Amino acid sequence: MSTGLAPSDECSHDVVFKGLCVMCSKDVSGPVFGNSGAGATINMTVDGRILVSQKAAERLERETAERLHKERKLSLILDLDQTVIHATVDPTVGEWMNDTNNPSFPALTNVFKFVLPEAPTVYYIKLRPGTFEFLEKASKLYELHIYTMGTRNYAEAVARIIDPQRRLFNDRILSRDESGSFQEKKISRLFPGEGERMAVIVDDRGDVWGWCRNLIRIKPYDFFVGIGDINEPLGANGKAAANQLKQTGVLPATILPASSSSSESTTPEAQQEIKEDILALVATETAALTETPEVAAKHLQETLSQIQQHAIHRQEVSRPLKDRPVLHDNDTELEEIMQRLERIHREYFGMLDEEGDCDVRDVMDGLRKRVLRGCEVVLSGVVPVGFDQRRHDLYRFATIFGAGTDKVHKAVKQGGIHVVHPDWLYHTAIAWKRLPEESYRLVKEKSRPTSANASSTQTPMGSSADQSESLDDEVDEQVNIGGIDWSAMDAEIEAEMDSSDEDENEGEAVEKDDDDFDVWAEIEGAMGDLEEDEDSSDGGVDGEDGKKRKRSPSPFSSSKK
Amino acid sequence: MLFLKELTHTIQLHPSFFGPHLRESLRKRLFDEVEGTCSGLYGYIISVIEIVELGKGVLQTSSGYAEFEIKYKAIVFKPFKGQVVEGVVTTVNRMGFFADVGPLQVFVSAHLIPPFLRFDPNSNPPNYSGETQDMQLIKIEKGEALRIRILGTRVDATEIFAIGTIKEDYLGPQPDA
Incomplete structure (x- = not known):
């Protein structure tokens, strides 16, 4: 073990165990050991008890590389x-x-x-x-x-x-x-x-x-x-x-209780049920005006408990965890990754045999570059102003996968150019395939003239909170997909709520019964719950939304209620 | 090497222990506090053999604690350079292997393993193996007991480390020893 500089009989302390050179068994810990050039600082073992010098590390790696080449691995x-x-x-x-x-x-x-x-x-x-x-x-x-x-x-x-x-x-x-x-x-x-x-x-x-x-x-x-x-x-x-x-x-690689989401769209039946419940509630409210307070209270309680049961039932239906084999097991990612690994392996050793030297990174770059070759990607309103766009993930994805990026606003106005959600790029980066742009298109110009602009400007992918906002925006746009006009329904409910408020005031003027108050408070509470339920089923259309996740951190906790 | 050594240890005893079981609690404290520790001077304290003198407790005026200076005899283990020890292999990697000699960790570098023993990276568990001149298969893997000569030691505040070799006659795994 000698370096070119040191005399040949001196140990260069390439491998050190807890301050002891393993070759000459000298204590090389303390400050006396001033030979910084040969200092063993690289941790090559799992437990870190052994430190090696750069030179020794390189030697060990060369041995590994040779062995792996021999095994073709x-x-x-x-x-x-x-x-x-x-x-x-x-x-x-x-x-x-x-x-x-x-x-x-x-x-x-x-x-x-x-x-x-x-x-x-x-x-x-x-x-x-x-x-x-x-x-x-x-x-x-x-x-x-x-x-x-x-x-x-x-x-x-x-x-x-x-x-x-x-x-x-x-x-x-x-x-x-x-x-x-x-x-x-x-x-x-x-x-x-x-x-x-x-x-x-x-x-x-x-x-x-x-x-x-x-x-x-x-x-x-x-x-x-x-x-x-x-x-x-x-x-x-x-x-x-x-x-x-x-x-x-x-949160990387930590074990979190899986976040909650029914991630199922509310079934039409369930939506119908919600509607019926609301109507029933409204009917009871109206009836309350003509009945004695006791009877009205009783009625209301009945209706409310009914609604509660409906809500529970709905939750059971919409929450797949309860009554269906939920946990689908049809993830095939590993197969795809395996194909990629096989390909990298094949190309690596192909090149190694031909040229005698190869770098797996070049092979991988080569594969990736083919994905978006010939593509020009414009990142418009995606990278926050003042942020160097070359450091942004999306820019990196695009360039890694072989596309050029340039900011060309007028391109949007020309024909034959896809304006897509940034997800397209994210998913392309995962799939190593150029995914069809059609599925990711931001074609909301008809309903919302500025939506393409708006949603892309509101989507600085770096911040997750903002992203969920923009997703929420789009939820609004998709409201009609389920076949039910939610905004109309919202309006309906609000109208009813308003009118019942007025009714309440009238009732209050006539009867000043404390029990009565409690009942009204309950109704309003129930209405609040109902609206919340709708929120979450709205979110369900698209899988999950930020609000919902915050509310119940575990998919299982809410089903236990 | 193992020695029987007379040592002292100071214990501060809380007043709540003053009573009929005072001696018993002192004994217990002593065992808890010294066994398994390591001092640079004497090495590892393996086991307390007997208590020579518990001493007279001296009350501390500031705290009310009683201070006992206990004299005891203990078996201590101190490794020396050149000493041959017997150990058990704990970890094997391509740079060498670790062995435990009681509380002492010894590392034997691959350079200090006889060249006929080769590291096989694909073996499971990892091992150094090879045949001796008289065609005996030798394998150094986790759990294997062997003889090591200590080449050097380093004393930490709480631990001692040693570098060893098995590249000598009669070192390494012993056939039916």
């Missing part, structure tokens, strides 16, 4: 949460798993659970469909690594599930405890040298990796949440998926 860095598994700590899942009558029971039969030593919390783990096949296939072409933001114990526990024999990952598991950062993942943590020339990453988040070139982004796997977005094709503005992106954009 590349390295694959795999994220866990929402990439190959979906985890929750919601105890309702456990209840359902024990209840054979529960409609979701069949889907939950292959949900694994474990408890970590540090806390009694039970973790429920759902594997993405095809995980075992994916890992099995991938391990033939790639050497698999796990890189997760979960804790060490969590990563080990999940690894025991997806790789019981420790055959696929061996000890190549890196968790947040050792990664050295809670915010970002770095390829250099695993491959400090040229190993990144052979590493492919599969993760549901790109930002933690700084959108590095080795990354294949996978659509986040959302089993315990909005099921709609999995069934839903990417059309219909693909909002569910956008929501999902947003959601996962906030």
Whole structure:
């Protein structure tokens, strides 16, 4: 072990164990060790007990590269949460798993659970469909690594599930405890040298990796949440998926209780029911005027309890978690990712054999560039003013996938140009395919002359709150799709509310009975609830909306009520 | 090496322990506080063997606590350079392997493993394996017991680390020892 500078008999302390050079067993910790050039600073092991110098790290990596070339394999860095598994700590899942009558029971039969030593919390783990096949296939072409933001114990526990024999990952598991950062993942943590020339990453988040070139982004796997977005094709503005992106954009790789959403459009029957309920309520109100206070109160109570039951029933119907096998398992992302991985592997080794040298990043860039080749993308009103658009995710997507970007306002006025929702670009970036622009078109000019402008200016994708606002706007536009004119209904209700207010005042003038007041308060409370219900079913048209999610953080908690 | 050593330890006892069980609680405190700790001078304190003298408690005027200076005998473990120890392998990677010698962590670098033992990255669990001259298969993997010569130590505030070698005769895994 000698450097060119040091005399050949002096140890360069390339590998150090807790301050002890492993070669000459000298204590190289303290400040006496001033030889900064040879300092061993790179952590090559999982537990960080051993530090190596840059030189030694490069040597080790060259050895790895040679070995992998011999085995005709590349390295694959795999994220866990929402990439190959979906985890929750919601105890309702456990209840359902024990209840054979529960409609979701069949889907939950292959949900694994474990408890970590540090806390009694039970973790429920759902594997993405095809995980075992994916890992099995991938391990033939790639050497698999796990890189997760979960804790060490969590990563080990999940690894025991997806790789019981420790055959696929061996000890190549890196968790947040050792990664050295809670915010970002770095390829250099695993491959400090040229190993990144052979590493492919599969993760549901790109930002933690700084959108590095080795990354294949996978659509986040959302089993315990909005099921709609999995069934839903990417059309219909693909909002569910956008929501999902947003959601996962906030909290990476942590296990959250899945956010709530029935994510089902309210059925026409349910809407009819709501309408009937309202009419019944109105009828009772009117009747109250002609009856004695006691009778009126009784009537009202009956009607209200009826409405309550209806509401419960509606919730059961619209909330798929209750009476239908909810948790659909038709996610096929892993298959697609596998095809991509196979292709990258094929092209890499094809090029390696031809030219003797290859970089997996060039291969991946090549594949991506073909997606939007020849496309010009205009980001109009998407990037907030004052923000360098070259640093914006969408700009990066567009350029990574081979499109040019230029701000050309007049293009909108010319024919043959698609004006699309930014989701188009997001989804294209995930699918590595140029998706049909038709499904993402912002064609609301007829109903709202400025809507194309408005909705795109209101959509600074960086801020999720704003995005949900713009989505809400569009919900309004889609109100008629369900076949029911909600705005007309709203007006109707408001009109009735107004008139009943007046009635109330009249009644009050005649009768000053305290009980009476209570009843009115109840009605108004009920009306409030009703309106809230409508809000959420409105949201249901498109999957989920921000408000709804805030109100009930878990999909299961509200069904328990 | 293991030594029987007479040591002292000071305990501050809260007044609520003053009573018939005072001695018992002192004993318990002593065991809790010293066993398993490590001092740079004497090494790891493995086990308290006997209490030589509990001492007279001296009341602290400011706090009301009683201070006891306890003399006790304990088995201590201090590794020395050049010493041969027996350990159990805990982790194996391509840079070498870790072994536990009681409370002591020893790392043996791949350079200090005989060259006929090679690291097999695809093995599960990871191991160094190879055949000796008399065609005996040797495997170093997690859980394997072996002999290591300590080449150097470093004493931390609470721990001791050591670098070892098995690249010598009669070191490494012992056949039916």
